[in-house]
Amino acid sequence: MSTWIxxxxxxxxxSALRAQRPHSSLSDPEVMAQVDTADDASNAETxxxxxxxxxxxxxLPDKQRQVVMLFYxxxxxxxxxxxxxxxxxxxxxxxxxxxxxxxxxxx
Numbered sequence: 001m002s003t004w005i006x007x008x009x010x011x012x013x014x015s016a017l018r019a020q021r022p023h024s025s026l027s028d029p030e031v032m033a034q035v036d037t038a039d040d041a042s043n044a045e046t047x048x049x050x051x052x053x054x055x056x057x058x059x060l061p062d063k064q065r066q067v068v069m070l071f072y073x074x075x076x077x078x079x080x081x082x083x084x085x086x087x088x089x090x091x092x093x094x095x096x097x098x099x100x101x102x103x104x105x106x107x
Contacts, residue, residue, distance in 0.1 A: 056106045064099035067092055 082089045
């Protein structure tokens, strides 16, 4: 009996909460304005973050910078980076690890 009463109470509460929620549509001009504003702010923030990251990457030693640019910016695999730079895969992984540590220290 208690389970039945609990289920009825829970469902009634959820229905009441659903009814209180404001309904907004993406076709509303106000909602679209908020979405556009959020997108513009997000794009500006992303561009600023990318510029700061590139400045920090430029501060890395040459080999670390090359490995980071190929692996993260050009999305090459460890094997492809190793082949391009004519070095063992272990060296590529070590350089990436050290570059990440150095970038973390620069923040």
